[in-house]
Amino acid sequence: MSDIAKQNLILIGNGMAGMRTIEELLKLEPEKYNITVFGDEPYGNYNRIMLSPVLANEKTLEEVMLNDDNWYQENNIRFEKGKKVTDINRVAKKVIAEDGTELPYDKLLIATGSTSFMLPLPGADKQGVIGFRDVKDVDTMVNAALNYKKAVVIGGGLLGLEAANGLMKQGMDVTVVHIGDSLMDRQLDKDAATMLKTSLEEKGMKFLMSHASEEILGDERVTGLRFNDGSEVDADLLVMAVGIKPNFELAKSTGLHCERGIVVSDTMQTFDPNIYAIGECVQHRGQVYGLVAPLFEQAKVAANHLAELGYGRYEGTVTSTMLKVTGISLFSAGDFIGDEDTEELLFRDVASGTYKKIILRDNIIIGACLYGDTMDGTWYFQMMKDGTNISDFRDSILFGQAHLGDAGHGDETRVAAMADNAEICGCNGICKSEIVNAISEKKLFTLDDVRAHTKASASCGSCTGLVESLLAHTLGGDYSQAPSKKSLCACTELTHEEVRTGIRELHLKDHEDVRKSLNWKTDDGCAVCRQATNYYLLCENPDYNDPESRFINERAHGNIQKDGTYSVVPRMFGGMCTPKDLHAIADVAEKFKVPEMKVTGGQRIDMFGIKKEDLPLVWKDLSEAGFVSGHAYGKAMRTCKTCIGDSWCRMGTQDSTSLGIKLEELTWGSWMPHKYKLAVSGCPRNCAEATIKDFGVVCVDSGYEIHVGGNGGIKVRVTDFLIKLDTEEEVLEYCAAFSQYYREDAHYLERTAPWIERVGLDKIKAAVLDDEANRKALYERFIISQKPSQIDPWKKHADGVDENQFKSIKITAA
């Protein structure tokens, strides 16, 4: 099986983090290594998290196996099952197992996890004293339940309560001993903990709070536990769930640098570059993790480097917790206690058993603790990770996403209470019952599934939150709440950021290059990633363009209509025009028998119903009359709306029209992550609606107020005030710099409004206002990017570029 041409990779630790890395690696580079896995447990890899439901009789061991013995065989992996590695010889690059097996490695991956931390109490070695970590522990508990009655669990944390709940389900009489006066003190504040304790007591669990254990009683087997106040409790089984101990003795004994865990870099490498380590046994940037979400992210990065791709970085993870006790909903994330610089939003209804607390610093969520109603946990957690500024909906945030009226993220009413025929997706006309039925009948689990099967939220996306809530509501506990990294599309596992970084750092030149170097799963990508990648490529290299990866509107430089014809919108800088311009447009309309014309909301004229083959001819005439494309069809700079300003208006303070024209001359043609609109109003009456534009200027007597991040579309958002400037030159400079920052930072198809909400205005201020050198550099880059994009695409095509596109091949039955 082993192949001498390949390198040898050895994994020590057949657990969740290590095996995830192997799976990720197989996806990237299935043929690169001869892989050997050592695991000291006598099983394949199982889902350790699910031991709690196994103990509670809700799942069987078979159901929680992730990779059985066959899997290892099918993937040509040598599996040293039940073998403990006792030594690593770094000089000879060998690992040595307990039974004497010796194997050489080129690359080594250590994922030894952790062990239960056992309190060093007298009597801790007695029979019936165990931790809660692996299948063996679960077996011990299940057997104890057959023969004994009383169980004591030390530790009122997540693990302790799950153990206690499971033992209760096995029929034992369970007492939880906790040293503090409040349960789950690492995850919950006192109020929520009290509510939790009451519901667990109602289920029959007993508690001894503020009890410090002193001695374990019994002869050979445990019979009880004595506390430091002299009191005692009977016990036939004693489970210690007071914490975990990263398992790094092996790594340490071989000389790798360890502190609280094996110290690793952002590439998951230890101090020996041939040795990687991940999982609970490592310490990364001072942090040791005990939950799977961070470990899975680490696994991706380690696999990326083992595959020698070299661009993955692990930068730490914000974690959230849920308790897996059926019937109890609890969610906590981040810092839920706060300090003097933080504010607290609190909702408590003891009667209905609901408690919600959000901790804010400068209107950004830094922690949340929910009990009873955890439906909005994911929403809060996402905003916390994104650093969303919540000041706009601070007064209603505790009522949940559902409460943000329809200008909000879309949830109008609690999904559960909605009528079956309530329309959820306005674009595709999909009502609640259709979605719920599809979820249950077709066994859908993810948002993408629902989109594929019902089209709900697949268009404008404003009902995404509602659809997610419906999923959560319909699936109950099966819906995975923790939002993980979202990949760009199904062709890749990488996020928008990762693709961009990949293109930048690896200097990728074209689509082929991106798909090869970044390990796309499909040969040609799909309509989603091709368009995004095309933008990211041209953003790095303004001359780049792959027409076949553009949406038809950008390829044909017009908006495709439902009958396959196109619309043509010539640019009218600042909305200004002359009689000659209007004559020219009228002539074109007559000559080509344009069926309909309209003055658009963007202050210019739209001609509808033009046949594709006529487009170059229409453009030729328009181009000869001095018009260029209005880009009304592109993810591009669209229009700069202006008002008449001080040239005529009695209220005008500045020449808003001429500033608008200058801004439009500066920015026209620019390809953007999404459409991009500007406006200049001559006074605060704001007739050009500058405060709902991506970049808006409101002239005042003493200068120019700059506003950014507005949106007048699906979800109306008023701009944020950026800065006040004195001169038109400054306005132009800031406009170019802001536009360029947006071009370089936003995800494809993310308008400035959601972008600013995601990254925060402060980041934009830091880049564009505070750092002058950076602003000038952004300005320069914008100007460079404009050179190729201001060669009018209409004129180019009228002059014959890509003329085949517009000509069909005619065949007649001659």
Place this chain on the structure above:
Amino acid sequence: MSNWLEIAALEEIPVLGSRVVETDTVNIAVFRGKENAVFAIKDQCPHKQGPLSQGIMHGDSVTCPLHNWKISLVSGEALGADEGCTNVYETKVEDGKVFLKSPTI
């Protein structure tokens, strides 16, 4: 009489792009894949008659420009969860020329 019609030189169709062949009765979109496989499909999406020729091609399918249905260029069937089918036609490439098996024009 042969019913293969010569329609264009291969280079006249862009890679991962298409040309429209107009006949008296039907418009046919002719696509060229990365390995120069040529596909011909009726230029009408089974959803709402969107012009498939204007979509983005990938692998052996095309995404319709109007509402993003994915249509197989091999079978004419809508892929994924959508249901519907449109006609496909036989093609061949010889000496750098693309031929279409004459549909009943």
